[in-house]
Amino acid sequence: MNVLEELRREIDRIDECLLDAVIERLKVAREIGRVKAQEGLPLTDEEREKELRERWRKRFKTEGLDPALADIVLASILKVSKEVQRGVIGDG
Numbered sequence: 001m002n003v004l005e006e007l008r009r010e011i012d013r014i015d016e017c018l019l020d021a022v023i024e025r026l027k028v029a030r031e032i033g034r035v036k037a038q039e040g041l042p043l044t045d046e047e048r049e050k051e052l053r054e055r056w057r058k059r060f061k062t063e064g065l066d067p068a069l070a071d072i073v074l075a076s077i078l079k080v081s082k083e084v085q086r087g088v089i090g091d092g
């Protein structure tokens with residue numbers, strides 16, 4: 001196996017972990033959506049999203065990555081998370 005193939009195998013392995021984590025996260029988000037629906041709470045919590053953004057930015061920075069990239073990844077996750085919650089809570 002050449003170096004490129006080896007590295008791609010590594011990416012495939014990591015993607016499996018990412019998929020597991022993303023799916024698990026979405027299932028928890030859906031549960032949160034159900035709780036919010038029961039309690040009449042809004043779908044979006046700006047304060048919580050800010051906390052997450054700060055944590056992600058800090059972690060990217062620590063790993064020598066541009067913190068602006070953390071915003072891009074997290075924004076996609078939040079978008080999908082809220083889409084899943086919308087299925088159980090409606091708009092908000």
Ligand SMILES: C=C(O[C@@H]1C=C(C(=O)O)C=C[C@H]1O)C(=O)O
Binds near residue numbers: 029044045048085
């Ligand atoms: C899951 C929640 O709902 C929304 C989605 C979030 C997320 O996916 O992390 C965070 C805040 C909320 O805007 C929550 O309130 O915790």
